[in-house]
Amino acid sequence: MAECGTLYLVATPIGNLEDMTFRAIRVLKEADLIAAEDTRGSIKLLNHFDIHTPMTSYHEYNKVAKAKSLVEKMLAGQTIACVTDAGTPGISDPGEVLVQMALEAGIRTVPVPGACAAVNALISSGQPTRRFCFEAFLPPEKKERDAVLEELKEETRTIVLYEAPHRLERTLQILLETLGDRSISLCRELTKKHEEIRKTTIAAALSACRETEPRGEYVLVIEGRDRRELIASRQEAVRSELTLEEHMRRYEESGMDRKEAMKAVAKDRGLTKREVYSLLLQSGSDSEE
Numbered sequence: 007m008a009e010c011g012t013l014y015l016v017a018t019p020i021g022n023l024e025d026m027t028f029r030a031i032r033v034l035k036e037a038d039l040i041a042a043e044d045t046r047g048s049i050k051l052l053n054h055f056d057i058h059t060p061m062t063s064y065h066e067y068n069k070v071a072k073a074k075s076l077v078e079k080m081l082a083g084q085t086i087a088c089v090t091d092a093g094t095p096g097i098s099d100p101g102e103v104l105v106q107m108a109l110e111a112g113i114r115t116v117p118v119p120g121a122c123a124a125v126n127a128l129i130s131s132g133q134p135t136r137r138f139c140f141e142a143f144l145p146p147e148k149k150e151r152d153a154v155l156e157e158l159k160e161e162t163r164t165i166v167l168y169e170a171p172h173r174l175e176r177t178l179q180i181l182l183e184t185l186g187d188r189s190i191s192l193c194r195e196l197t198k199k200h201e202e203i204r205k206t207t208i209a210a211a212l213s214a215c216r217e218t219e220p221r222g223e224y225v226l227v228i229e230g231r232d233r234r235e236l237i238a239s240r241q242e243a244v245r246s247e248l249t250l251e252e253h254m255r256r257y258e259e260s261g262m263d264r265k266e267a268m269k270a271v272a273k274d275r276g277l278t279k280r281e282v283y284s285l286l287l288q289s290g291s292d293s294e295e
């Protein structure tokens with residue numbers, strides 16, 4: 007039986023061809039087959055680097071059926087390199103399904119790192135980089151988009167989004183309405199001639215967008231919500247929703263003893279345990295120990 011092949015996930019440039027790595031060129035040259043999202047687009051890249059490996063298309067609309075046949079080829083010993091239009095396969099691009107099916111079949115998957123718009127936008131955005139979340143494109147369908155935005159409202163990490171120029175204005179409007187005005191970096195045309203990193207606010211970005219029609223590819227890097235402000239607003243919500251006694255009862259009914267419930271209530275309401283205790287005493291719902 008032939009030895010099992012390997013699946014290489016090969017990152018390609020997001021604009022500047024100089025970002026192609028030596029390793030990416032070698033892996034693409036040595037592979038038996040290249041699975042490309044857009045064969046017509048990738049041929050230009052392959053020609054530029056003198057790569058003559060045969061190509062087959064692997065995209066959003068054939069990803070399941072095609073992944074099955076690619077897995078069979080790898081099981082028969084072929085080495086396959088997956089590339090997308092630009093950047094890193096699997097990041098808002100096909101790749102995920104093929105990787106899952108390859109691993110299930112016992113095939114080795116190997117990343118060949120390189121450009122990725124999200125990471126390069128983040129590092130040049132001037133927004134905090136230690137903790138971040140990547141949401142890719144906001145869903146086009148309203149119900150799904152609202153659900154994502156509801157989660158993003160409470161997100162304290164830096165938020166990274168992809169967006170197309172013709173939807174930028176609408177997206178900024180939605181972000182302003184749901185997240186409020188806050189710092190945003192618009193990272194445009196990364197690694198290309200008209201590369202631009204603009205750190206501004208959502209409201210200012212929206213008015214700029216209304217004045218000049220956006221062009222090119224964008225990554226939006228948005229400041230996360232202030233953690234202390236989030237905790238304070240949660241405490242406020244609890245305070246306005248429940249009386250102290252109701253709040254205590256909620257914890258006690260969940261299995262906490264009186265002392266544990268007091269500690270939890272104190273934390274939620276931004277009080278000390280002693281303050282909770284004396285308020286309960288005043289209201290007559292607790293007796294002196």
Ligand code: SAM
Pocket residue numbers: 020021090092093094095096097098099121122123124167168169170193194195196197198223224225
């Ligand atoms: N797999 C790619 C990657 O690793 O970045 C992302 C593919 S996704 C289909 C395409 C989106 O990525 C674009 O709509 C844009 O939001 C972002 N993007 C890709 N290239 C970019 C660039 N040079 N500058 C800014 N954003 C870019």
